[in-house]
Amino acid sequence: MTKGQPVYVVDGARTPFLKATSGPGPFTPVDLAVQCGRPLLARQKIAATDYDLVILGCVNVIADEMNPARVAALRLGMGEDTVAFTVQINCGSGMQSIDTAYRYIRDGSADLILAGGTEALSHAPLVLRQEAVEWYAGMARAKTPMDRLSRLGGLQADFFKPVIGLERGLTDPITALNMGQTAEILAHRFGISREQADRYAMESHHRLARAQDEGWLDDEVEPAFDRDGKVYEKDDGVRPDSDMQSLAKLSPAFEKPHGKVTPGNSSQITDGASWVILASEDAVERHGLTPLAIIKDSEWAALDPSVMGLGPVLCSTRMMARNGLARTSIDLWELNEAFAAQVLSCLAAWENEDFCREVLDLEEPFGRIDRDQLNVDGGAVALGHPVGTSGNRIVLHLVRAMKRRGGKRGIATECIGGGLGGAMLLEAV
Numbered sequence: 001m002t003k004g005q006p007v008y009v010v011d012g013a014r015t016p017f018l019k020a021t022s023g024p025g026p027f028t029p030v031d032l033a034v035q036c037g038r039p040l041l042a043r044q045k046i047a048a049t050d051y052d053l054v055i056l057g058c059v060n061v062i063a064d065e066m067n068p069a070r071v072a073a074l075r076l077g078m079g080e081d082t083v084a085f086t087v088q089i090n091c092g093s094g095m096q097s098i099d100t101a102y103r104y105i106r107d108g109s110a111d112l113i114l115a116g117g118t119e120a121l122s123h124a125p126l127v128l129r130q131e132a133v134e135w136y137a138g139m140a141r142a143k144t145p146m147d148r149l150s151r152l153g154g155l156q157a158d159f160f161k162p163v164i165g166l167e168r169g170l171t172d173p174i175t176a177l178n179m180g181q182t183a184e185i186l187a188h189r190f191g192i193s194r195e196q197a198d199r200y201a202m203e204s205h206h207r208l209a210r211a212q213d214e215g216w217l218d219d220e221v222e223p224a225f226d227r228d229g230k231v232y233e234k235d236d237g238v239r240p241d242s243d244m245q246s247l248a249k250l251s252p253a254f255e256k257p258h259g260k261v262t263p264g265n266s267s268q269i270t271d272g273a274s275w276v277i278l279a280s281e282d283a284v285e286r287h288g289l290t291p292l293a294i295i296k297d298s299e300w301a302a303l304d305p306s307v308m309g310l311g312p313v314l315c316s317t318r319m320m321a322r323n324g325l326a327r328t329s330i331d332l333w334e335l336n337e338a339f340a341a342q343v344l345s346c347l348a349a350w351e352n353e354d355f356c357r358e359v360l361d362l363e364e365p366f367g368r369i370d371r372d373q374l375n376v377d378g379g380a381v382a383l384g385h386p387v388g389t390s391g392n393r394i395v396l397h398l399v400r401a402m403k404r405r406g407g408k409r410g411i412a413t414e415c416i417g418g419g420l421g422g423a424m425l426l427e428a429v
Ligand SMILES: CC(=O)SCCNC(=O)CCNC(=O)[C@H](O)C(C)(C)COP(=O)(O)OP(=O)(O)OC[C@H]1O[C@@H](n2cnc3c(N)ncnc32)[C@H](O)[C@@H]1OP(=O)(O)O
Pocket: 091, 170, 179, 180, 239, 242, 243, 246, 247, 250, 253, 262, 263, 264, 265, 266, 267, 268, 269, 308, 338, 339, 385, 387, 415, 416, 417
């Protein structure tokens, strides 16, 4: 292991993203990670036990799978002596795993790392009111039947009514705004109309449908098989026939009656996992690997949680300045679609003279990002947003899209609940 080596993305795979409906889906977070990890590892020249480290992002860890990275690594046959740890930075978790791996390799502490993200939002925990938790704990502590009987009197009917933890998880703990409300704030601030948000959403569906039809996701998506042998092959949230008329009929989801953010122009709540394999120059030579891209840099930014959706603007601009790159030097962008209005607000912020001067410290507006270079094969509005996974998926997809389209340089970037943003700069090799 040598310090300062280039860090390559050599391969990657993900599961189809599956809409989280009313009950737990067929796969837990670790199941998902194993479903796409197994075929990915099987197609490598490297033995599963040759990896130095496994890092996995996951927001909603379930009780039976504490440290899902380690559970997944063992289930993937990566050997008992392979260190594996889980990272959590909300929607940035899947990118955080890549960033941590990148730094390990660059610092000469590892040569070969499996870095992923996984999320089963359909398995999000059920949460009880604090009084209910105390009552159940008291009952569990009761030593005698009399003690138990006396505590029974404190039972209230709504103790049996849990809240789905996801609702809490998608609400900012400092501002008490849910993620959709933060998108509404941005839509208001940057004057994003309902029609613009819906049009963006419709395009996201059409782009994903085209990518599926053309087979552009075939290298990226591995089918998943549940215990009954049912096969899941495609992202199932896509609506190829999405149109402006049906989108316009949907009611606002977060700010009634005048809000712009609806179920149609929000990211969908889904389950899914994604991995990428990162290798040092030495590992590439030793194992005869073919790199897809090189990671050039990464950046994180922090901002007011109530406008967290602007995170990509802050971190990407700073990262580009550090690398002496103008907007025109970037061929492709993957900007995670938390909400259509949030993506459009980022684009508007980059074009806004005051915002660029006051917030980004730029003398001139950053300028317009061409829609033909942004989320070219759709995004989370159409395929869903398993929060701990998406940051990984956008890096994986960016690398594949650059390969297909011949772009040299790309940025994957995302907003992160709690007031953060993450970005990664990649170059095709
Ligand atoms: C940092 C970050 O990344 S923050 C982002 C984190 N993620 C989030 O916050 C998740 C955001 N999304 C959500 O919370 C949810 O998707 C919601 C609340 C917006 C919508 O949830 P649901 O109501 O369960 O959505 P659902 O998929 O059932 O759609 C509701 C209706 O809209 C319809 N619909 C959805 N999309 C479309 C579309 N493109 N075209 C036409 N109709 C549509 C559905 O058919 C459904 O209709 P029905 O009620 O007649 O069956």
